[in-house]
Amino acid sequence: MVASGFRRFAERVGDGVGQPRVDEDGEELMHVQPGVGIALGNRPQEFPGTLYITSKRVIWLSDTDHTRGYAVDFLAISLHAVSRDPDAYAFPCIYAQIETDAGEDERSEDSDSECIEELDPSKVTEMRLVPSEPSHLDALFDIFCEGAELNPDPTEAREENEWVFGDEQIAVDGDDSEWHLSEDLANPIGHANGHEDLAHSVLELQINDQRFEDAEEAEQQARRHTE
């Protein structure tokens, strides 16, 4: 997550003046939006530039200075929204909050030092993308949503593994009251209220639970032995 935060980016194809170079491992360019300015934190807007949205990240490249550009992974974008109120920002824009590796303390330091000229990309927590044509905002918002959905956090899988370990421990403990509750399938929660989705997922979870498979096998074997 740390490595995927906001950073400078100037890797372009075509003698360093073309489109951004994307990763070999399956990154695809999804959308190109010319005529987009970028404002980082409270800094002035940089313009003109082109916005490239790939399946992994958002890249902005300056049209005039080919050494200037920024990239941020979707994994590091906490939140994005369409901002249209001139009281909040002079131009309609896509507003995005960016997760940094800095803690809360450093983040507040960051806002104090925003007047300093030199930009530290790793401390950028807010980004505004300003299309020259505000009518593109809603489409851009949807593309950002799509990108975020393509990039779920990798922690999800880890949590599932932890659950499996938890199951095994419970099974070994063999607490009677636990078993009584988990076999109470006569009235699954979702059915009681007609929520089929919930009932389905609850049943699915139990069916896929390896603990039960093992138990059945063990039972069958035990039965065979007694026969």
Next chain:
Amino acid sequence: MLFFSYFKELVGKEVTVELKNDLAIKGILHSVDQYLNIKLENTRVVDQDKYPHMLSVRNCFIRGSVVRYVQLPPDGVDIDILHDATRREARGG
């Protein structure tokens, strides 16, 4: 999956999403996906003095992993269902 299923039932209701960076956003729940990414509409920031730049935001996509709490509307909570479902979840489904 439990939370996903449950949050889907709350679509159209007003919730308050509190982020891990302390920003709290109130809005109508537009949609939620399996990663608990949340889309809100008609949003407003709870602590507007602290986050003036968020004032204008009408709709908002929040990454599931940055959400700390979701405050639910009282009429969106069926205690019996939640009680049973969370007990199942606590046992590892």
